[in-house]
Amino acid sequence: MTDLDGWVEALETELGLPPGTIDVPAVLDLARDAAHAVARPAAPVTTYAVGFAAGLAAAGDLAASASSGPDAAEKASSLAARWATG
Numbered sequence: 001m002t003d004l005d006g007w008v009e010a011l012e013t014e015l016g017l018p019p020g021t022i023d024v025p026a027v028l029d030l031a032r033d034a035a036h037a038v039a040r041p042a043a044p045v046t047t048y049a050v051g052f053a054a055g056l057a058a059a060g061d062l063a064a065s066a067s068s069g070p071d072a073a074e075k076a077s078s079l080a081a082r083w084a085t086g
Contacts (some may be wrong), residue, residue, distance in 0.1 A: 001073045026073055037084035044075050 001009075027047055034046035046085050053072045 008042050030077055033080040037080035042080070046080070050076050 004024065008024055009019065011017075012019055031043035031047050035043040038046075050059055050072045055080060
């Protein structure tokens with residue numbers, strides 16, 4: 001187990017998330033896309049926004065349902081790619 005694996009496991013426990021909730025490779029890919037295509041500070045902001053959208057969808061907010069989970073991450077990565085080509 002790496003430090004990151006241990007951190008994610010502890011974070012899921014602390015936040016009351018089921019084990020395996022956080023898709024680390026997907027989050028890191030999304031952060032990379034935002035950081036490289038937009039600006040480094042876009043990485044945490046983008047991952048937060050995608051997580052927030054997923055949380056709203058999970059809570060039943062129908063407006064957020066279309067932009068939740070993997071779909072939101074894909075949309076955000078696509079936006080970052082378009083942003084880079086401006």
